[in-house]
Amino acid sequence: MQIIDSITEIKKLRLPLALALGNFDGVHLGHQALLDKCVAKSREKGWIPSALLWDPHPAQVVQRKKQQFKFLNTLEQRYQLLKSSGINYVFCLPFDLRVASLSPQDFVQEYLVNLMKIKAAFVGFNYSFGQKGSGGSELLKEIGDQKGFEVCIIEPIYLEGQIVSSTLIRQKYEAGDMLGAAKYLGYYPTIEGPVVTGQSRGREMGYPTANIEVSPFQALPSFGVYVTMTEYDGKQYPSIVNIGERPTFNSKNVTVEVFIFNFNQKIYQQKLKISLLEKIRSEEKFKSKEALQAQIDLDIKAAFEIFKKDNFNLC
Numbered sequence: 001m002q003i004i005d006s007i008t009e010i011k012k013l014r015l016p017l018a019l020a021l022g023n024f025d026g027v028h029l030g031h032q033a034l035l036d037k038c039v040a041k042s043r044e045k046g047w048i049p050s051a052l053l054w055d056p057h058p059a060q061v062v063q064r065k066k067q068q069f070k071f072l073n074t075l076e077q078r079y080q081l082l083k084s085s086g087i088n089y090v091f092c093l094p095f096d097l098r099v100a101s102l103s104p105q106d107f108v109q110e111y112l113v114n115l116m117k118i119k120a121a122f123v124g125f126n127y128s129f130g131q132k133g134s135g136g137s138e139l140l141k142e143i144g145d146q147k148g149f150e151v152c153i154i155e156p157i158y159l160e161g162q163i164v165s166s167t168l169i170r171q172k173y174e175a176g177d178m179l180g181a182a183k184y185l186g187y188y189p190t191i192e193g194p195v196v197t198g199q200s201r202g203r204e205m206g207y208p209t210a211n212i213e214v215s216p217f218q219a220l221p222s223f224g225v226y227v228t229m230t231e232y233d234g235k236q237y238p239s240i241v242n243i244g245e246r247p248t249f250n251s252k253n254v255t256v257e258v259f260i261f262n263f264n265q266k267i268y269q270q271k272l273k274i275s276l277l278e279k280i281r282s283e284e285k286f287k288s289k290e291a292l293q294a295q296i297d298l299d300i301k302a303a304f305e306i307f308k309k310d311n312f313n314l315c
Contacts, residue, residue, distance in 0.1 A: 001079075001082065001087060001088060001089070001090060002088065002089050002090070003053070003079060003089075003090045003092060004089060004091050004092070004093075005091075005092045006095065006182070006223045007093065007115065010091060010115055010116060012117065013116075014047060015048045015089075016045075016046060016047045016119045017047065017048050017050050017051065017116050017117070017118045017119060018038055018041065018045070018047035018048065018049050018050070018118065018119055018120040018121075018122065019038075019050070019051065019052055019112065019116060019118045019120070019121050019122070019268065020034055020035055020038045020050065020051040020087065020122045020140075021048050021051075021052055021121055021122065021123045021127060021129070022034065022120075022123065022124055022127060023053075023054075023057065023058070023059075023166075024051065024053065024075070024078055024081075024082070025040070025057075025071050025072050025078075025166045026071065026073060026166045026169055026185055027078055027081035027082065027085070027185075028072075028164055028165075028166065028169060028184050028185045029157050029159065029164045029184060029185070029186045030124060030154075030157040030163075030164040030165065031124075032085060032186055032228055033088060033154055033157050034122055034123070034124055034154040034225055034269075035049075035051070035082070035085040035086070035122075036085065036086075037152060037154055038051075038087070038120075038122040038152075039085065039086035039087065041120070041122075041152065041289075042120075043224065043226075044054065045119070045120070045288070046119060046154065047119050048085050048088050048089060049086060049088055049089075049144065050087060050088060050089035050090065050091065051082050051087050051089075051090050051091070052079065052090075052091050052093070052111075053075070053090060053091070053092045053093075054092070054093055054094070054095035054099075055075060055092050055093070055094065055095065056069065056094075056095055057069065057217075058095050058100065058306060060098060060217075061095055061097060061311065062097075062100050065254070068217070069217065070170075070219035070220075071215060071217050071218065071219055072169060072170070072173075072185075072219050073167060073190070073218075074192065074215055074217075074218060075092070077192060078191070087256075091116070093111075101131055102130060102131060103130050103131055103134070103135075104129055104130030104131075104134055104135025104140075104143070105130075105143060106137055106141050107129055107130050108129075108136070108140070108144075109147075110148065111254065112147075112149065113147050113149075118149050119150065120149055120150040120151070120152060121140060121144060121149060121150070121151045121152070122151075122152045122154065123137045123140060123151065123152075123153055123154065123156050124137070124153070124156075125153055125154065125155055125156050126138060126156075127140070127153075135207055137151070137153045140145070141153065142291055159183060159184060160183070162284075164184045165184075167220070168184060168185050169181050169185060170219060172184070172220055173189070173219055173220070173221045173222070174221070175222065176221050176222040176224055176226075176279040176282070177279070178221065178226065178277060178279060179277075179278060180193075180274045182222075187274045187275075188229075188275040188276055188277055189221065189275070190273055190274060190275050190276070191218065191220070191241075191256060191270065191273075191274045191276065192271065192273045192274070193212040193213045193214050193215060193256070193271065193272065194212070194213050194214060194269055194270065194271050194272075195210045195213075195267050195268050195269060195270055195271075195272060196211050196212070196213045196268075196269075197211070197268070198272040200307040207259050207293075207296055208259070209242075209257070209258060209259045210257070210258050210259075210260070210267060210272065211255060211257050212256040212257070212258060212274065214256050214271060220243055220254070220256070221243065221276060221279070222279075222282065222301075223243055223244035223245065223254075223282065223283035223285050224242075224243065224244065224279055224280070224281055224282040225240055225241070225242050225243075225278050225279070225280045225281050225283075225299050226240065226241050226243065226277065226278065226279050227240055227277045227278045227280060227302075227303045227306045227307070228240060228241045228258065228274045228275060228276055228277060229274070229275045229277065230258055230260050230272055230273070230274050230275075231272065231273040231274075231275070232260075232267060232270065232272055233270075234271075237260045237261065237262075237263055237302075237309055238260075238261045238303070239258050239259060239260040239261060239263075239274070240257060240258070240259050240280070240299055240303045241257065241258040241259075241274055241276070241298065242256075242257045242258075242283070243255075243256050244283035245283070258274055259296075259298075259300075260274065261303075270297035277306070277310075278306055280299050280302050280303065280306075281299070
């Protein structure tokens with residue numbers, strides 16, 4: 001898959017593009033249905049399946065300053081998920097107030113017709129575009145008929161009686177329901193980042209943890225301890241992760257600390273990918289370091305029981 005973030009480079013392309021449109025936050029089952037349709041129909045028609053992303057995310061540009069939008073996955077994670085779907089090109093273009101102010105008609109003319117010269121667009125039933133989201137999927141279809149490109153609208157995907165959506169998945173995050181989130185995502189929620197220096201409190205208690213640097217725009221589940229699988233250097237390791245403010249030590253900084261079972265490699269500054277499987281407990285303040293240490297012992301035992309129950313590979 002090729003990532004192109006330059007309008008100049010896009011202008012050089014002379015390809016019959018089929019373009020998947022949307023924010024693709026989470027690349028969940030609904031998004032996957034859209035991408036699958038784009039890839040399958042492109043094979044039939046001889047088009048090149050592609051997707052359009054914006055950086056920064058439109059919500060970061062048009063939202064109120066006091067708000068900070070959180071994303072289910074990072075831009076790099078979205079790249080990988082789009083690649084696995086069979087998309088050949090991802091166009092990641094800069095989004096600013098000028099782009100936000102374009103009318104739906106002007107947006108289509110400038111980007112889809114003049115710049116990309118698309119053969120087809122693939123959108124969800126609730127897709128919106130143009131100034132203040134004033135354009136919808138049906139309007140795009142009307143414009144496509146006028147401009148000479150096809151528009152395929154993907155109907156909502158239902159699971160357990162609910163429409164799969166990024167909003168619904170965020171609700172699962174807030175509840176700490178990783179199994180529920182995984183059903184709608186089609187994969188376990190993940191956190192990725194490099195290992196950074198911590199305060200070594202875990203090591204002092206006999207449980208050396210790796211502190212993960214997480215993007216401030218990364219959505220995190222509710223604070224607590226989770227059973228996880230940690231990927232390092234292409235291998236998966238059973239682990240637990242604590243997400244929260246560490247109230248026992250009177251900290252107010254949110255940290256992500258992972259303890260990898262039977263693991264003693266030096267991984268400072270190395271990147272880890274943590275898959276969140278199930279929540280063990282919520283974050284709480286303990287009376288002493290010894291009380292916390294005793295609870296960690298119980299957390300690890302609980303994690304092993306979950307690994308055995310679900311037949312995860314214990315390396």
